[in-house]
Amino acid sequence: MRTVLSRPDFRLLFGGLLASMTAESILLLALAVWVKDLTGSDGHAGATIFAILAPRMLAPLVGWFVDRCPGRPLFVITNLATALLLTPLFAVRDAGDMWILYAVAASYGLSNLTIGTVLSRLVRELVPPDLLGEANGALQTARQGLRLIGPLAGAGLYLALGGWLLVVVGIVGFLLAAVVVGTPRTLPGPSELPAGPRESPAATATARLRWPEELIAGLRHLAGEPALRRALLGYGLGSLVMGFTETLIFAYVDRGLGRDPAFVSVLFTTQGIGGLVGGLFSAAVLRRVGELGTLALGVALFGPAALLLAYPNLWLGLVAVLMAGLSLPLSMVGLHTLIQRRTPAELLGRVAAAAEAVVRFPQTVSIGMGALIVALLDYRLVFVAVGLVTLLAGNHLWRGRHLSPPSGPATRPRIPTQRSGPGVADHDVVASGGRLPEATTS
Template sequence: MRTVLRRPDFRLLFGGLLASMAAESILLLALAVWVKELTGSDGLAGATIFAIIAPMTVAPLVGWFVDRVRRRPFFIAANLVTAVLLTPLFAVRDRADVWIIYLVSVLYGLAYITLSALLSGLIRQLVPADLLADANGVLQTVRQGLRLVGPLAGAGLYAAAGGWLLTGVAMAGFLTAAAVVGLLRVDETQRPRRQPRWSTELVAGLRHLAAEPALHRALLGYGLGSLVMGFSESLIFAYVDQGLRRDAAFVGVLVTVQGVGGLVGGLLSPAVVRRVGEVGTLATGVALFGPAALALAYPNLWLGFGAVLLAGVSLPLTMVGLHTLIQRRTPPGLIGRVAAASEAVVSGPQAFSIGAGALLVGVLDYRLLFVAVGLATLLASAYLWHGRTLTPPAGARPPVPLPSPRRPVDHDVVAVRRRPGR
């Protein structure tokens, strides 16, 4: 990781992302706690996360647009717009205003997938292929490390001064990210003039995911696991309320413990990618979520700390494995659509499972649901592990061949027709 941090351009991008990730870490959980405090409902609190993930259904359209613009200036504009989208939260006063939190959550979810698609392309432009796992590992380490202080800080801000201060601090984070990334200089090449029909471009990311064997298995396995993993967004509130007999704000403590595990997982992830490859790393991350969910079926504080710690280790492994795989196996002109499409393929089932979890937690015992989550994720990880040979350890083969720039053809269409690595 030290090698990639020695690069001045990456350090500048990293500084901007640090500000935006800090804003995310104090905001996301606090929105759910805010809804819980206003309504007293575990299901409605979990539905806040569902509202954030729901816009993933339009990810292919977002990715198509991202691939048609220059990434750095649009990344700056997207951060500025995200800050503005949070302003309606200042109007929330009581239970009747919960709809405002949901509306902002949906808009923020749309901004999130836009920023994610842009970030994948920026990293691919700034960082050599052999350092992609390190770059993703650095970002995931910091993102998960912020869980050590972010959720408690968000809960503390909300408890001390209400939602207005929480909103103001989050807005400041996105504004700072825009200012810092504005100092970055990126050499972005123009797209070819000849373009296929917009309908062909729109589905190019999905076609690439279907045609590339490693990406196909990774997204299918992780998507199947996500069908139940999202249950935990609502189940964790029931676990704290019904199992541990504590108030909703204690969820922030558990998420902070999860951040310790995330810090460990982020630091280990580049080494794991080099040892077992991208798909193997993804499989390892999903596998660790299984025993964590099974342990949460028994309400014990210390066992719960161990379970969320293990779940924390799993998250950066899955993210680094998946993001590095996308960046290595996707041509630059297509990466926005592939990144956005992968978000949709994974987050679509996850959004469904969060919504289903919010409903099921009201009619079924949360312990039974945690057992189902644990068994299902173990099966998904076995499917992924079986395909680990599709991605040998990083550096074992040359980078993905791209179409020759001398030929006057559209790079994205060629990339879809030709499987990388041949």
């Protein structure tokens, strides 16, 4: 991790992301707690998370847009827009203003998808292929580490001073991210970056005529690449039930432990400890078992965590959320690194967004269903079902780990910065897993 953070361009991107991730960690859970406090409903609290994830259905359009915009300006503009989108929350007073909360949550979900898609592209542009796992591990370590303070800070600010202070913190965080990353000279310009093959004006004009096909180019790549196809199938299966826990955790705290909704922040903070450990070791795990193996371990760890939550006991619950926290960075680092290494540069925005949609669509459905299921079924039985399905999904991923074998200790291949002809540079071959990228239009 020290190696990748020694790169000035990545370090500045990392600093900007710390500001936006801090705002995100404080806001995400606090919005759900705010809804629970206004309505007294576990279902409405879970529906807030659903509203945040629902815009991910627009992922193909977002990816198509990201692939056609300069990365740094788009990152800056999206963070500024996110800060602006939070301002209607100042008008929320009671349960009659719930529509404002849901509208802001949906808008925030769309901007969050855009930021994540741009980030995947920026990391690929700034970091050599052998350091992608380390870069993704550093980002996940920071994200999970913020769970140690973010949820508790968000819940504490809400209980002490109300929702308006949360909004101020969120706005400041996203504005700061835009300023840091938007500062001149923070990231290299397009002429300095290794890029995919250039297209002729005629090819570009043809691509514009076929824009509907371009929207699904990311999905086509995911379906045609064996390792990515297995990753999305296995992780998608796990996500189909993992989303239940977004609502179940409120029922677990309320009905099982008999505590106030704000106690969820304690569990999220504990989860952050596991996430911090997972982020720190994710690059080492990646080198040992490969991208699919790392993803498999992450998904499978969620199984016993869910099974432990089927029995309402505080100490078992803390162990469970620690395991759930450990699983998340392993899953994310494995999936993101696999996508970055197996995707041509000119397709990365669409593939990253399409992967997000494929994974998050079943999760979004399960969150929506969870808001209903928690009112109809014993939440403990649902936790058991979640545990069994995620163990099955992890096994499916583990059996395919040979499709992305470990790369061993990181080396520093010589990557040309200029192209002397129409061929594909070494950077593209390494980044696509040692294969020449298929010809695509962009």
